[in-house]
Amino acid sequence: MKNFFLNSLFYRIILNLAIKPAFVLGIDLAVQNRVGHQQYGMYFSMYNLTLIFSILLDFGITNFNNRHIAMYRFLLSKYLGSIIIARLILGLLYSIILIIVAILFKYPANQYPLLMVMILNQFLLQFILYIRSNLSAQLLFTKDTFLSVLDRILLILMLGSLLIANIPFGIAWYIYAHSIAYIITLITAILLLKPYLSKIVFRFNAARIAVILKQSFPFAVLVFFMAIYNRFDGFIIERILPNGKEQAGIYAQCYRLLDSWNMISILFVSILYPVFANSLKNNAIIINLFKISGILLLIPSLVLSIGIAFYAKTILQLLYTHYTETTVVTLQIIILSGVPTAISYLYGTYLTAAGKLKILNKIAAFALLFNIPATLLFIQWFGVPGAALATVLTHILVAVPEFYVTAKTLKLKINLIQTVKIILLICILIFAALIFYVILGNNSSALLAYLLVAILSILLLKIISPQMIKLFLTHYFTAK
Numbered sequence: 269m270k271n272f273f274l275n276s277l278f279y280r281i282i283l284n285l286a287i288k289p290a291f292v293l294g295i296d297l298a299v300q301n302r303v304g305h306q307q308y309g310m311y312f313s314m315y316n317l318t319l320i321f322s323i324l325l326d327f328g329i330t331n332f333n334n335r336h337i338a339m340y341r342f343l344l345s346k347y348l349g350s351i352i353i354a355r356l357i358l359g360l361l362y363s364i365i366l367i368i369v370a371i372l373f374k375y376p377a378n379q380y381p382l383l384m385v386m387i388l389n390q391f392l393l394q395f396i397l398y399i400r401s402n403l404s405a406q407l408l409f410t411k412d413t414f415l416s417v418l419d420r421i422l423l424i425l426m427l428g429s430l431l432i433a434n435i436p437f438g439i440a441w442y443i444y445a446h447s448i449a450y451i452i453t454l455i456t457a458i459l460l461l462k463p464y465l466s467k468i469v470f471r472f473n474a475a476r477i478a479v480i481l482k483q484s485f486p487f488a489v490l491v492f493f494m495a496i497y498n499r500f501d502g503f504i505i506e507r508i509l510p511n512g513k514e515q516a517g518i519y520a521q522c523y524r525l526l527d528s529w530n531m532i533s534i535l536f537v538s539i540l541y542p543v544f545a546n547s548l549k550n551n552a553i554i555i556n557l558f559k560i561s562g563i564l565l566l567i568p569s570l571v572l573s574i575g576i577a578f579y580a581k582t583i584l585q586l587l588y589t590h591y592t593e594t595t596v597v598t599l600q601i602i603i604l605s606g607v608p609t610a611i612s613y614l615y616g617t618y619l620t621a622a623g624k625l626k627i628l629n630k631i632a633a634f635a636l637l638f639n640i641p642a643t644l645l646f647i648q649w650f651g652v653p654g655a656a657l658a659t660v661l662t663h664i665l666v667a668v669p670e671f672y673v674t675a676k677t678l679k680l681k682i683n684l685i686q687t688v689k690i691i692l693l694i695c696i697l698i699f700a701a702l703i704f705y706v707i708l709g710n711n712s713s714a715l716l717a718y719l720l721v722a723i724l725s726i727l728l729l730k731i732i733s734p735q736m737i738k739l740f741l742t743h744y745f746t747a748k
Contacts, residue, residue, distance in 0.1 A: 280413040284535050287417040287424070292528050293587070295427045299442050300524075301589045302431065305517025307439040312520040313506035313513070314383055316499040317369065318390045323491045324362040325355065325394040328484025330401045348402075348465065354477045355398065359391045373507055385443050392450035393419075399457040402464075411460050415453060422449040486625040493632035497639040497662050501655040505647060519652050521588060522599040526606060529572055533565060533610045537617040544621035551678055554618065558680065560736055562614060567732055569610040570694060571722045576603040578701040579715045586712065594652055602656035608667035615670040627673055635666045689729045696725045 300308040329351060366387055370380065396415065404412045426445045430437055481488075502523060506516035540561060547553045576583060580599040584591040619628050639662040646654030674680065700721040708714035726732050 280409070280416070280539075281535065283413055283417050285532070287420045288531050289528050291420040291424055292524060292531070295424055295431070297524060297587060298431050299427060299439075300517065300520065302437070303439050303442070305590070306513045307517075308520060309506055309513035309515065309517030310379065311382075311439045311443065313503050313516045314379065314386055316502035318366065318383075318386050319499045320495045320503065321362060321365055321369075321492075322390050322394065323488050323495060324365065325358050325391055326398070326488075327358060327481055328488040328491070329354070329480055330394075330398045331487055332480050332484045333398065333401045333405070350476055351398070351480075354480075355395060362391070363387050382440060382443055385447060389443070389446050389450055392447070392454055396450065396454050396457055399454070399461055402461055403457070406464055408460070408464075415457050415460070418456060419446075419449040419453045422452055486629060487620075490620075490625055490629050490632055493629065493636050497632070497636050497666075500640060501643050501647075501659060504643060505652060505655055508644070508647060509651065515652050518592065518595050519598060519655060521584070521591065521595055522602050522656065525576065525583070525599065526602055526609075529569070529606050530609060530613075533569075533613045536561070536565060537613045540614075541617050541621055544618050548622055555678055555680065558614075558618075558674075558678070559683070562611075563686070563732060563736070565610045565614055566607065566690070567693070567726060569607045570690075571697065571719070571726075573603050573606045574694075574697045574701055575715065575718050575722070576600075578705055579710060579718070581710050582712055582715050598653045598656045601653055602659055605656075605660040605663045608660070608663040611667040612663060612670055615667070615674040618674055619670060622677070624673070624677075628670075631666055631669050631673075634669075635662050638662060638665055686731070689731050693725055693729060693731060697722055700725075 333351070363384075366383070367380075370383055375383065396419070400412050400415050403415070423445055426448065427442065430441070502516065502519060505519050506512040509515045540557065543557065544554060577600045580596045580603070584595055584599065588595075616628065639658060642661065643655055643658040646658045648654070650657065697718075701718050704714040704717045704721075708717065
């Protein structure tokens, strides 16, 4: 069983690290370079709008299903029919609400067809996640992992061909390509699940669905709050700033880099979630995992945040055909949220596994109440960099209380030696970045020199070592 989980884990990490960043930093980035800020900014704003309300398509059903079917696999076929009907009803509700919001924000008529396709895309994506939850509940981790990247592989093939052939296209093609990829992935997911199904009865059991929704309500509220404070900025910039589509496109350039690192952080903590859930009565295992996983998330976040903050202009030159000084400043600010976001993912994952949703909802509600007025005011005062500043402050306001609650719950103690090493590393990173910036200038040579010093410093200070990773895997599989 240990080898089974190890192989599944390795397969999942390698595929996700290879495919998802390649899509975001390769295809998605190239599409923005091709179509320009105006078109991509319009898409980015609508995409964030669809994400804010996407919990309405699921309402915690997938999370419930993942836990419940894993414990009682024979209920898969019994629940499937009712849940499919419920999801169709939720999909209709989601569509109506988004159209109402679009009307209230005075979307032009020519954007509604694209918005409707993007609504369909979110519906298909959430349905894929639901089917995948059934596969993982059957311990079919390899198939689940394959499906987790299949849509991105298809998009890389389709859009990569267009980009390589230098065929002109607009943002609509990008949106339609997502539809095709999601449809193929959904059909594949259903075919993979079919052998494990018996007779499905498509009868809407209102009482059963009501029980699921009631149990999932706190989780759904948490996801909704998080979606708002994470995605409100990307939506509202296009709506309230002059030349909003262009400004949203600038913000998308910067957010993409943060999003790429967040993908890796999310992948890491998603691996930890089942371990936390299975080890709630054994704090020693969880504490040992925190000691190591905290370092494995925090240190790369610090290296990337400091490096990108200093060499933002160099990185933008390497990635984009067009950028402005506003883009540079925005990237320097928003990348700093990588550290509190990583901390929040780690400790928030434990608190979710521990069932402390009431506390998490209070923290998220507080962050939300700060984020919306702060985003609106900062955008008015500082433009796009103001949205980035609001994002950084919001994630700090989330990370600090989540760390405090977790530390209090588990009685975590500060490792003084490790803390001193981290502080020393931060000083070395800032000093190295500044020195290379002054001597070599803001260029790729200085950036590479900084990264080399960062790696050597981490190894010499023994903050991260092969032994630490081996110890992490030992604790991980002991908990499994």
